[in-house]
Amino acid sequence: MDLSILSKENRNNFINSNKSFIKKIITEMQKDKSKEISEEDLSIGIFAFNNACNSYVDSMGNFFNYSKVIIKNHVLEYLWKISNTPRLYFSNDTPEAFTEVTEVEKKAENKIYAKEVLILNKILKPYNLTYISIIKNCSYNKKIKDDILNIAFLCSREVFILNLMEEEKDIPIQKVALLTKYKVEFIERWKNYILALIIIFSNKDLLYLKAYLNINIGDKK
Template sequence: MNLSILEPENRNAFIEENKGFIYACTEHICKRKLDWNNDDELSISLMAFNKACNTFNNSKGNFYSYAGIVIKNSLIDYFRKNKNIPVLEFEDQNEKKEYIDLKISVSEYEKGIENKNRAEEIMMLSNELKEYGLSFEMLVKSSPSHEDTRNMLLNIAFLCTKNNMIMEYIKRKKQLPVNQIVSLTNTKRKKIEKWRRYLLALMLILSGKSYQYIKSYLNIKAGEKND
């Protein structure tokens, strides 16, 4: 990619050209129609795209893949800080629909760079999991098979990452504060205990600033709220 188009003097024109890309990313994650004049999510995504322009270099791989990840993670952080958070859900792993025109093909070289970055994140997460007595093998064995259960646990984990006391306890004690989570989420203690390893791993990923590719791999999106 010609990095000169990301320079400050060319930035406004480049962002304007890519508003369709920014909108498509945001709409896909928020799962609703949006308005540039009324929806904060689009402003968050616009700033995230600008951040991607500032931080991108060729070691990041494909620009649009990288920008999409920065936008997605910025929206997730926005949801975490916003009291009116949406219901979250995991996307169907079998869904083949392409929702964004990346405009340029990703070369094998760029794919290799992205795979290298993902591998580095996986190694970082593996090391962090060890600090909590966890491993990927444990998580595979203790992961829920039903989509409803996975989505329920995702929202419990997401809600907990917004609570500083819970996250500080986890960082300090290296375990879940089950009583606090039960109280915060109105979930049965037995259920929290059953899925504690899976929940703990989700919280570490969602709250971690270094897991951009892993968060993207989780395919998190906003779901429909129940009235």
């Protein structure tokens, strides 16, 4: 990719020529794909796309895949900060490929993903967990997975939950149940998967893992 198109001199033209790309990513994240993109949503996407232009280097793989990761993370970060968050869902749709990826770019992206898995495994080690062990024991039930997703997202915003996890090397089940209004038995059954998602949501070094969760945004709870 010619990096000169990302320069500040060319930036406005480059962003304007890729607004449809930005809108597609925002639409992809919505549970209701027919919902019209609001000006606020578009501005969030444009801001993130501009950040991608500022931070991109060739070793990050395909630019548009990288910018997609940045936009998705920025949208989730925005939701993470607001008080009245919508319900989140794991999407069953295969993410659309917006551009052709070369073998070199694919290897670069796989390298970043593998690096993030190593980071996650390092964090999970004191909890006697691994990324693979959690995936193998995850529920296949869509409703359960979506409930776990929302529990983890809510807990990832609470400093007292994060501090207790760090101190106890476990999820404070009673407090999570009280915070999320889910039964203690449910939290206990799925605590390892909840814990892993909390870590992914709250760690700024796990951008690709967060984007690869393929999350849809629904209506306000």
